Each structure stands twice: as structure tokens, then as C-alpha cells.
Amino acid sequence: xxxxxxxxxxxxxxxxxxxxxxxxxxxxxxxxxxxxxxxxxxxxxxxxxxxxxxxxxxxxxxxxxxxxxxxxxxxxxxxxxxxxxxxxxxxxxxxxxxxxxxxxxxxxxxxxxxxxxxxxxxxxxxxxxxxxxxxxxxxxxxxxxxxxxxxxxxxxxxxxxxxxxxxxxxxxxxxxxxxxxxxxxxxxxxxxxxxxxxxxxxxxxxxxxxxxxxxxxxxxxxxxxxxxxxxxxxxxxxxxxxxxxxxxxxxxxxxxxxxxxxxxxxxxxxxxxxxxxxxxxxxxxxxxxxxxxxxxxxxxxxxxxxxxxxxxxxxxxxxxxxxxxxxxxxxxxxxxxxxxxxxxxxxxxxxxxxxxxxxxxxxxxxxxxxxxxxxxxxxxxxxxxxxxxxxxxxxxxxxxxxxx
Amino acid sequence: xxxxxxxxxxxxxxxxxxxxxxxxxxxxxxxxxxxxxxxxxxxxxxxxxxxxxxxxxxxxxxxxxxxxxxxxxxxxxxxxxxxxxxxxxxxxxxxxxxxxxxxxxxxxxxxxxxxxxxxxxxxxxxxxxxxxxxxxxxxxxxxxxxxxxxxxxxxxxxxxxxxxxxxxxxxxxxxxxxxxxxxxxxxxxxxxxxxxxxxxxxxxxxxxxxxxxxxxxxxxxxxxxxxxxxxxxxxxxxxxxxxxxxxxxxxxxxxxxxxxxxxxxxxxxxxxxxxxxxxxxxxxxxxxxxxxxxxxxxxxxxxxxxxxxxxxxxxxxxxxxxxxxxxxxxxxxxxxxxxxxxxxxxxxxxxxxxxxxxxxxxxxxxxxxxxxxxxxxxxxxxxxxxxxxxxxxxxxxxxxxxxx
Numbered sequence: 035x036x037x038x039x040x041x042x043x044x045x046x047x048x049x050x051x052x053x054x055x056x057x058x059x060x061x062x063x064x065x066x067x068x069x070x071x072x073x074x075x076x077x078x079x080x081x082x083x084x085x086x087x088x089x090x091x092x093x094x095x096x097x098x099x100x101x102x103x104x105x106x107x108x109x110x111x112x113x114x115x116x117x118x119x120x121x122x123x124x125x126x127x128x129x130x131x132x133x134x135x136x137x138x139x140x141x142x143x144x145x146x147x148x149x150x151x152x153x154x155x156x157x158x159x160x161x162x163x164x165x166x167x168x169x170x171x172x173x174x175x176x177x178x179x180x181x182x183x184x185x186x187x188x189x190x191x192x193x194x195x196x197x198x199x200x201x202x203x204x205x206x207x208x209x210x211x212x213x214x215x216x217x218x219x220x221x222x223x224x225x226x227x228x229x230x231x232x233x234x235x236x237x238x239x240x241x242x243x244x245x246x247x248x249x250x251x252x253x254x255x256x257x258x259x260x261x262x263x264x265x266x267x268x269x270x271x272x273x274x275x276x277x278x279x280x281x282x283x284x285x286x287x288x289x290x291x292x293x294x295x296x297x298x299x300x301x302x303x304x305x306x307x308x309x310x311x312x313x314x315x316x317x318x319x320x321x322x323x324x325x326x327x328x329x330x331x332x333x334x335x336x337x338x339x340x341x342x343x344x345x346x347x348x349x350x351x352x353x354x355x356x357x358x359x360x361x362x363x364x365x366x367x368x369x370x371x372x373x374x375x376x377x378x379x380x381x382x383x384x385x386x387x388x389x390x391x392x393x394x395x396x397x398x399x400x401x402x403x404x405x406x407x408x409x410x411x412x413x414x415x416x417x418x419x420x421x422x423x424x425x426x427x428x429x430x431x432x433x434x435x436x437x438x
Numbered sequence: 439x440x441x442x443x444x445x446x447x448x449x450x451x452x453x454x455x456x457x458x459x460x461x462x463x464x465x466x467x468x469x470x471x472x473x474x475x476x477x478x479x480x481x482x483x484x485x486x487x488x489x490x491x492x493x494x495x496x497x498x499x500x501x502x503x504x505x506x507x508x509x510x511x512x513x514x515x516x517x518x519x520x521x522x523x524x525x526x527x528x529x530x531x532x533x534x535x536x537x538x539x540x541x542x543x544x545x546x547x548x549x550x551x552x553x554x555x556x557x558x559x560x561x562x563x564x565x566x567x568x569x570x571x572x573x574x575x576x577x578x579x580x581x582x583x584x585x586x587x588x589x590x591x592x593x594x595x596x597x598x599x600x601x602x603x604x605x606x607x608x609x610x611x612x613x614x615x616x617x618x619x620x621x622x623x624x625x626x627x628x629x630x631x632x633x634x635x636x637x638x639x640x641x642x643x644x645x646x647x648x649x650x651x652x653x654x655x656x657x658x659x660x661x662x663x664x665x666x667x668x669x670x671x672x673x674x675x676x677x678x679x680x681x682x683x684x685x686x687x688x689x690x691x692x693x694x695x696x697x698x699x700x701x702x703x704x705x706x707x708x709x710x711x712x713x714x715x716x717x718x719x720x721x722x723x724x725x726x727x728x729x730x731x732x733x734x735x736x737x738x739x740x741x742x743x744x745x746x747x748x749x750x751x752x753x754x755x756x757x758x759x760x761x762x763x764x765x766x767x768x769x770x771x772x773x774x775x776x777x778x779x780x781x782x783x784x785x786x787x788x789x790x791x792x793x794x795x796x797x798x799x800x801x802x803x804x805x806x807x808x809x810x811x812x813x814x815x816x817x818x819x820x821x822x823x824x825x826x827x828x829x830x831x832x833x834x835x836x837x838x839x840x841x842x
Contacts, residue, residue, distance in 0.1 A: 035617065035647065035648035035649070035708075036557060036558075036561055036617040036618060036648060036649055036709075037557065037558035037560055037561055037617070037708065037709055038556060038557060038558060038711050038713070039555060039556050039557055039558055039559075039716065040558065040709075042556065042711075042716050042719055042720075043711070077509035079504065079507070079509070080504060080507070081501060081502050081504050081507040082501045082502060082507070084502070087498060087501065087502045090498040090501075091495060091498055094491060094494040094495055094498065095491075097485060097486045097491065097494075097694070097695070098485050098486060098488070098491045099485050100483065100484060100485050103483070103484070103485040103691075103694075104694040105481035105483070105691075105693040105694045106694060107694060140544055140696075140725075140726070141726050143724075143725070143726040144724060144725055144726060147723055147724035147725075148724060151443060151579070152442060152443050152446065153441065153442060153443055154440075154441035154442060154443055154444065155443075156441055157440055157441055167723075168724075171723050172723060172724060175555070175719075175723065213439065213440040213441070214440060243439065244439035244440055245439070245440055287507075287509075289509040289510045289726075290507075290508040290509045290511060290727070290729060290730040291501070291730075291731070292544075292726065292727065292728070292729045304439075304440045304441065305440075305441055305444070307442050307446075307447070309442070312442060312443065312446050315446055315449065315579075316446075316579070319551055319571075319572060319575050319576060319579065320547075320548060320551035320552060320572075320576060321544075321547070321548055321551075322544070322545050322548060322693075322696065323694070323696065324696070325694060325695050325696045325729065325732060326694045326695075327494070327695070327731075328729060
């Protein structure tokens, strides 16, 4: 008699986005004809840049002829893409990463969910709170947690590191030393960034304790300030304690194209085993490569034209971020993020809960955002707005909020 | 201190294809200028059909404009594709499958590796021997096996069901009743097919014992005979015991495009839980959708033009299969498969081992195939040739072998 993976039963149904949809739907029904502006989604809205469209068409044409057709891709991904990544994202920043330390994948969500598989079930996992839910959920599904605690709104056995206004939204070393540490900077959902000296402390801490940092750098393209590391490999010693996850979703609009990569140095050894070898085994056994045409599109991201076109794309989103950040600040809100990230994190006024503020904003301004409590217990009292809408909508949304 | 997943250390390095590459490399070096013909690979060689190329271009153009741009895909995949699948692959064969029982993925390899995650670690796994290695390896990695036994060339705790000439390459019910049963028909590597009454026996067996069948139907498009089921859902009762995996790799040449799907009926319940819900949770948490452009290409597979063009593509491969099958039979070999599958499985002559025959064929005919022992202990004494080469090469290879 087959048994199911009972760890799945510990998971809470994710009501966050379905609740939002329900509330927005009910509002629309009650107020037909009202224009609602959605700044809640984390999905991009600008079309793919011309250079990427060109490279996709070219690669599709290659697939039409036997001489240039491409079947199964190499396990780690095509060299043309891995070489471009190494040159532009690492060697240009002085990070010592080789092309065979890059694993091309179908996106950072898959990688951030799958990476825990190469570790033992006895590892203690630490995450920031609030947090991108995939880190926690996939560890729960694998069996690295106890049951869910309704009272504390968290899982037994997982170490939560509160990130709130009081600590500048940066996690502190927890009392109990964790084995696996998930860090995401620039951060989703708080939009906070970490300086190189602060990140260096985590690298030193991990090396000292034999821990491994899973570093999600999906939003690095939004960094606008000096002194903010784009990669954890800018820190000394990261090669022996860190795994970095990267995405093409937010820097090149690939949310519907699907491409990402994971970086594991060959010096990262635990239990006498190279984690690079374990991930290579996992990658080669449970995955069969990102599409050739998509890998060619990824290569175009690194072309000179690509870099110019994508800089404009990001600048447009960051203009939205500034509109939100400055508009809300002027209106008297306590606002965070938005400078090195496409997310603006605000404190709800008058001690409203996240959901109360959601209702208030929907009712009074017809603007949809995301309640901070949806990202964890310590997100309560906060609210996330994203910069991925159009400029006109963003401006109007902030005007409406300001007039309240 | 982080620990690694020690189950990975039980895995044997897969030397099969690297050994083949080494031997071929050494031969080429020793015999420069000789033309070697490779009938060992499982990768397609024909370019994508024109209708698929057209749909890719069209979808790429959509991604170039904000109004038609597509970001994150729906969790289960786009409805246009799931509807086409249900209509053409299931309802047209009288199988009662609904669109929301289809989960679009990036390919059958990922699905066949990931599907075990929704089951408990205490389940007993049964596989055919010889077998596609992913089924076994992913269960070993998850912890559903003991250590590797050098003597028997298999993993303790896994149930191996020998498939040899004596039983028509069809597995028999094992002594110990398994919980999870992996079946692949038409089969890789043996090329054997299963009749509907024979498959019905397995469905009945699974329902009787509360087992679940993971049915890999990646090669169904190659079925040429009547009475061979294209889907396990043609059998009565499959909705309560079977999960079906499908691929676009071999029916439409998508090995480098990446698309597949998994079918789980909402009636499949174990431990009081719908497996559909568990897979939906896994799919939504550890995967972020197949690319929009690729899903549009998948839709084109089901168009009238697509069906005509792909029938021709498969017919070309099956012409190769016939050349191999009949040529070898005439030359006195015992040959199997090749009628409902792109794989020809032959018995090595003169009691040669699989690797001895590999060396013999390379040395004497300059033809490369795959030693059957690479697929499991019971593949010893057999050899796999594939129909995915060009017609001219295939014909020449068989002429050379016949002249030996």
C-alpha cells in the first residue's frame, strides 16, 4: 500500500494570493467601472528587449535545419552562455568563478526549491522573516521541520531571523547556530540591501561554523548604490561556504521565458564531498537542460546591445520605485526598499494590520498591494508595493494614496 | 555543521556513455579517416517541423509587445495546451481525463525524477530490468534503497523485475508486492510494447494492492500495431492507481525544446489524500512553468498540419527501425522491438557480453551502439540500436554489420 509524503500535510494552504484575488473580485463586483491599479504582483510587464527577440528568432531558425538543429543540451548548459555569465557577472567584478562552476537551469525558483535536496535531512535551516515562501516550504516538504505552529505562525524546527525596522531589515546571527542559511539580497519582500562588510560577516560566520549560505541574488540588477555587492562571491571566503542563485526573470523580463543559474565553487566541501559533484548529479538526473533557444536568449542579455536595452528596462522600473518611495514618504509613510530593489516595503499607518491596510487601500484608493504578513509573522504591520507596473498607473496609484 | 545527503553516495558513477565516448575516441585516434556511424544515442536528429517553427516565431513576436507579452505561466500550464492534450491524447481514445488533471512540465525526465517526491520514503519501489536509469537513481537519492550490491549490480531494497527474451520482455508480478511500480511502454531500452489485456492486469494488480503505477508513455507515438494502448488510461480502473508521464521529445523532436506533462486523475487517493493535490503543491512550489513560447509550440503539435508533419517525421525514424530490424534478422541476429518503438534490442551473438559486442561492432563495422548491461544486470547479453540517425547512415551501418 503506497504511502504519501506526510511532510506535505504540514504545509499551510497558501491563501495569500487567492485571498487577494477574492477580495479584489468582490470589490470589482460591488463597484463596477472603477479602475483598480495593481501594484501587488511580482511579475514584469515590459516586453522582451529587441535584442532578445532577435536572438530568439535566430535560434528558432537554427532549429528548422538539420545542420543547425540542437537536441539535448549539455548537462551544465551551453558553454557560450556559461562563458558569458562568468565574464560579465563574475570576472568583471573580480570574483574568481569558472565556467564549469555555473549550472544553467530553468529559473531561480526551481533552483531555490531543489538545492536543499543535496543536503542531509538533519540540517538546521535558517531563513529571514519575512521571506520568499519557497525556501521554507521546500524544506518542510523534504522533512526538515516539525509541524506548523498556529500561534507563532511558523514551523517548529526552522530558525526564523526577524527582519524589521529595528534592525534595518537585516538578519542577526540566531541563538542556535544554523547549518543551512538562506539569504536573499536585494531582498524580496522588504527591498532591503546588504553592504559588503555586513555580508562578509555572514560569510565568515558560515565558514567558522561549517554552515552553507544559499544566496539568492535574483534582484542584483536593481542595485543602484556603491558598496552593495552584486554577488556573494565578492566576499572573501565565499567559495568555501556559499551557493549563489541567479535569475533572468527580473533583469531581462524572463518570467515567462524561464532561465536561471546556480553557482557552486569546486572548493565548497562538506562531509568530505564536493557539493559541486552532488549538484551535478542532481542536475544531470532530475533535469534535462534549459531550451537551446532560451539559452541563446540568455546569451543576448550579455551582448553590448543587450546591456544597453536592459539598463533602460530596469531604469523604467526603478523610476516607478522612486515614484512610490518618494510619494509615500511625502505623504507621511515610513517607507523602505525601492533604492536597490523593485520592492517598496512600508509600515502600515495607525497600527493597522497588513490585511486591514490592504482593505483600506483597496476601498479608499482602489490600489492593490501585498500584505506583509503573507511573507511571515514578522511581516505583520508591513505592506509590499512593486515597481513592475506602468509609469502612468504607478503615478496615479501614488497620487490616490497621497490624497487619502 | 552542514551534512550532505548521503544517499547520493550510494549511486554508482554512470560510466555508460562516458565509457562509450572514450572507446570511440580511442578508435578514431587509431583509425583516422574512418567513418563511424553512431546508432547509440537516444536523441533525435530531424529538425523541428515547419508548423512548430512557425508557432515559435509567432509566440516570440507576441513577447515583443506589452499587449501580448506573457510573464509567469499558470501553475498547471496554459489552458490552450491542456485542452489540446485532453482532446487529442485522451478523449479521442475514450479516456476520461479532464484538462485540470494535466500538469505541463519541462519534460518527462524531470517529471519521472520528481514524481517520487510526493510519496513516503517507506514505499517499496519496483522497476523493470533493464531500465531507464532515472527511475532508480532518483529513488536512491531520496533514500528509498539500501546500498549498491556490486555482485548483483543492483540496489538493496529495490525490486527488479527481469525483462528478457524468456518472458517476452514483459515484467512479471514480483514475489514481494511493491508500492510504487515504474512501467515504461513502449519500452526504453528493449523496444517492447504491452497489449491492453496485459497492461490491464497491472492496473488490476495495483488497485488490488493499493499500489501506484508510474506509467512512462514517452514513446507512444511510435506504436504502429492495433491493440497496443497509447495511454494507461485506456485500461479500466487506471484513474485510481496510475500516473502517466508524457513527452514531446520523441513525437515532435523537442529534446532541445523541453516540454512534457504528467496526468494525475482526481480519483487517485492514498492515505486519504489526493495525489493530484500533492503534485499540484510540488509543481507550484518547485517549478515555475514551461516557457510560453514552448507551450505554444506544443499546441502546434496538435494542429492538423502538425499531426501530418509529425507523422512523416516518425515514419522516417520507423523506416530506419525497419531497416535495422529486418537487416539484422536476415543476418541471423535475434532482434526485438523496433515495431512500436524507435529502439531495436538484439541478443549478442556467440554469448558475447554486451561490452564485448560493443568492441566487436566498433572494430569490425565501425558502428556504435549501446551495451544492454548499461541499463541493468538483466540487460547483459543484449545491445541497443536506435532509429534516430539518418536513413543513409542507418542503411550503411546495417549493411556493414550484415557483411561481418
